[in-house]
Amino acid sequence: MRRPPSAPPELPGYQYVDLLGSGGFADVFLYEQRLPRRRVAVKVLVAEELSRDTRAQFVAEANLMAQLSAHPYIVTIFHADVAADGRPYFVMEYCSGPSLAAQLKREPFQVDAALRTGIRLASAVATAHAAGILHRDIKPANVLTNDYGWPALTDFGISSTLEGELPVHTMTFLGGGGDGGSTGGGQSAIGLSVPWSPPEMFDDDPRPDTRSDVYALAATVHTLLAGRSPFELPGRSNGSLDLIGRIERGAITPMDRDDVPPSLQSVLRRGMAVRRDDRYASAVEFARALQRVELELGYAATAIEVPTQLLAAPAEAEPEPDDAADATRARVASIQAQPPAPDADATRARGPVTVTAQAPPPAAPVAAVPRPAEEQTLVRPRQVPAQPSPQPVEASTPAAKATPPAERRRSRLGLIIGIAATLVVVAAVGIAVALSGQLAGPPEASRPPVADTEDAIAGAQVPSPVIEPGVASADGTSVTFRVSHKDAADGDRYRWAPADGSGTTAVADGPEIVVAPVAPGQNVCIDVQVQRGSKTSERVRGCTP
Incomplete structure (x- = not known):
């Protein structure tokens, strides 16, 4: 049973407007700030929870959010204080849009919107991790929407530093598939939203790390697409214990959507892998996927x-005088998308060739050769070509002017002979080139490039995959294959397709390949290749037992 909300406190400089929501140990109110004039959300600790532990946790939440407030996808905190009635509060950004959980009540997200939201949330989580902070309660209800429609991660009430430890046996299970409120349960200092929590959180002595937040991120994106939490079975019991059992087994409920590509489902399954070592190592890796x-x-x-x-960006130039004031503001860098399969050679940093020396124009315009897509996102140091050596200039000296007429005539005669000899040599070279072109056959451009031949030879060196027999899900509607290969390298991926030719080729980033939907009891076979850059291994087939 929910408690009634507390009375809004009297705050100097603020005018109470409305109640926004109530959680386990705090209420959130809408206030109008007088100067500067704007609407703000004020989170107030309830009087019944004014213990030393809850006060410390409340202050810690304010401090954690303040460290991250410059990020565009984290709710900004403006001020923290204690009201006249003794209740601590902090003032934060008012996000007028609905939470992701509220949006899901209308309909699931489209694929492009879910991808965009997932990458932005991963940016926020990576920023928290860089500051040494684990969120530990990422779920749709804890992601608000600001006036621009951007997601805003909030509710760091159960967050901790990466060096901190979880108290043992103090969890509050928020069961079922609902959002469970925005601040956790009221019985303890630690809340836990079961539907989006990784299996390690159910250990007797849980030790979460950054990969635990990656799991919750993947579970949240899955929820946006499926319209329900990943382990919820429609028409079945979905209590806390039911969900925990499925989470520990990794029995993700298949999505009944044809527009979600297998590659995206593979990314989400890797993010929600039972073993932490099988997940993405960081939120940035998940975002890149x-x-x-x-x-x-x-x-x-x-x-x-x-x-x-x-x-690892190069140092920026000193700001111009007009930018001096702006240079003191916190800045957030953007990581642009990495190519899906870069060449092995494309991992080396190169610099764009910047021509600074003057050169004569070409006889005909030469079309610019487009840079391959794999190279467009690389950081490239600048290369400055060597300047041309200055040509000696003959000085006009008195000695030169005193050259006798006979010497000048001999010089002129030698010049004429030299020019004639040069013309003869040029003509001979031209004839030789023409003859060699006729004898050589097609022009060089029509021949297979050497690089392609080398790639074809090197392709045989990519190790072949090893496929374990497929394992059907509990309801038989999906089959999971585990794939591995020797001498794995960073960036290796698995290209696979149904062996019967019924589907298109997909790419999996992790060791699990999920085939769905399938009929219960159906024999499923897939063909798999290891992809390394632009090269692939031999095709290997794997089937269910």
């Missing part, structure tokens, strides 16, 4: 907004 799906579907890649210290 979502970017690759965007590019695969032909969408513009959503930028990953993270602090500049996460990037």
Whole structure:
């Protein structure tokens, strides 16, 4: 049973407007700030929860949010204080839009919107991790929407530093598939939203890390697409214990949507892998995987907004005088999308050739050769070509003017002979080139490039995949294959397709390939290749037992 909301406190400089929501140990009110004039959300700790522990947790939440307030996808905190009646409060950005949980009540997200939201949330989570903060309660209800329609991660009430420890046996299970409120349960200092929590959170002594937040991120994106939490079974019991059992087994309920590509489902399944080592190692890696799906579907890649210290970017030039004041503001860097399959050679930093020396114009305009897509997102140091050596200039000296007429005549005669000899040599070379062109056959451009031949030879060196027999899900509507290969390298992926030719080729980033939907009891076979850059291995077939 929910408690009634507390009375809004009297706050100097603020005018109470309305109640926005109530949680386990705090209420959120809408106030009008007088100067500067704007609407703000004010979170107030309820009087019944004024213990030393809850006060400390409340202050910690304000401090954590303040460290992250510069990020565009994290709710900004403006001020924190204690009201006249003794209740602590903090003033934060008012997000007028509905939470993701409220939006899901209308309909699931379209694929492009879910990808865009997932990348932006991953940016926020990566920023928190860079500051040494775990969120530990990422779910649709804890993501608000601002006036621009952007997601805004909030409710750091149960967050901790990466070095901190969880108290043991103090969890509050928020069961079922609902959003469970925005601030967790009221019985304890630690809340836990079961539908989006990783299996390690149900250990007797849970030790979450950054991959635990990655799991919750993937579960949240899955929820946006499916319209329900990942382990919820329609028409079946979905209590906390039911969900925990499915989470620990990794029994994700298949999506009944044809527009969600297998590559996206593979990314989400890897993000929600039972074993932490099988998940993406960071929120940025998860965001990059979502970017690759965007590019695969032909969408513009959503930028990953993270602090500049996460990037090995070259030093920026000193700001101009007009920018001096702006240089003191916190900045967030954008990571552009990485190509889905870069060449092995494309990982080396190169510089664009900047021509600074004057050169004569070509006889005919030469079309610019487009840079391959794999190279367009690389950081390239500038290369400055060597300046041409200055040509010696003959000085006009008295000695030169005193040259006798006979010497000048001999010089002129030698010049004429030299020019004639040069013309003869040029003509001979031209004839030789013409003859060699006729004997050589097609022009060089029509021959297979050497690089392609080398790639074809090197392709045989990509190790072949090893496929474990497929395992059917509990309801038999999907089959999961685990794939591995020797000498795995960063960026290796698996290209696969149904062996019967009934589907298109898909790409999996992780060791699990999920085939869905299938008929219960159906024998399923897939063909798999290891993709390394532009090269692929031999095709190997795997089937259900």
